[in-house]
Amino acid sequence: ELSKIKVVPNPYIAHSMMNESEYLKQIRFTHLPIECKIRIYTVTGEFVFEFNHYSLTDGNEFWDLRTINNQEASPGLYLYAVTTPDNRSFVSKFAIVR
Secondary structure, three states: OHHHOEEEOOOEEOOOHHHOOHHHOOEEEEOOOOEEEEEEEEOOOOEEEEEEEEOOOOOOEEEOOEOOOOOEOOOEEEEEEEEOOOOOEEEEEEEEEO
C-alpha cells in the first residue's frame, strides 16, 4: 500500500563535512512498491531529482541528496511523488536540516 511509504531519516540532519563521508549522505525511501518512479521537488515546485525503482525483493531506494545538476540539495522542505506504472500515486514530504 502506497500510504506506507516513508523517508528515513526525516528530517535529515546534515552534519559538518569533516565527520561525514559521501556514502553517509543519503536518505532512504522505504516500503516502495515493486516498480515505481520517484520524483523530488522543492516546496515551490522546482524539480530536483527523479529515479526509477524496480525490485522484487527490496522496497528500499536510496537518494544521495544530489540534484539533477549534481549539486548538494539545499536545506529545506521537499515534496516527493511516487508513481506506479498503473498511475497510482503517493505524495509526501521530508526535510533537510543543516
